Amino acid sequence: MNSGVVKSEKSINLEKVRVTAxxxxxxxxxxxSEAVVKVIKDEFxxxxxxxxxxxxxxxxxxxxxxxxxxxxxxxxxxxxxLFFGRSEAKDEKVNKAMELSKELHDFFKGKNNSLCCRILTKGMTLGTKEHIDQCILFTGQVAEETARIISRELNYKLK
Known part of the structure; x- marks a missing residue:
């Protein structure tokens, strides 16, 4: 991890991550995007x-x-x-960040058929209950899966 310190022997409650986001x-x-970053920063x-x-x-x-x-x-x-990226030129850690980012991408695309906001919200009016509810769902999905990937990679226990 580039910055910050993660406590060892940590366990993460994935449901709490999703619900909080x-x-x-x-x-x-x-x-x-802000909710996902905030909940990961705080929970870890x-x-x-x-x-x-x-x-x-x-x-x-x-x-x-x-x-x-x-x-x-x-x-x-x-x-x-934040966990697997690089902060120094030519550091090979970028490969791990890219691998895990693709995993998250593939998870989301497999679950929702697209990553394009225009396609995901097609036929919806921005700011309506339908639109907000879908974005809440996506925010929770991504926060939970991101926490799952980080926990797996750091050998953290899941609650």
């Missing part, structure tokens, strides 16, 4: 400031509202990078 979105505290007790959440602020609604890649998945990939 969904709550952040449902309550209007954070958008999808990373010793980094909440400024990391601000890095995820441009991704909601398919990257700044453009309807491209789902913000939840970009938040999950950012969170994976």
């Amino acid at each position: 969904e709550q952040y979105y449902r309550n209007g505290d954070f958008y999808c 007790e990373l010793d980094i400031t909440d400024e990391i959440i601000s890095m995820a602020s441009g991704f909601p609604v398919g990257i700044g509202g453009s309807g491209c890649t789902c913000g939840a998945i970009t938040g999950g990939i950012m969170a994976l990078g």
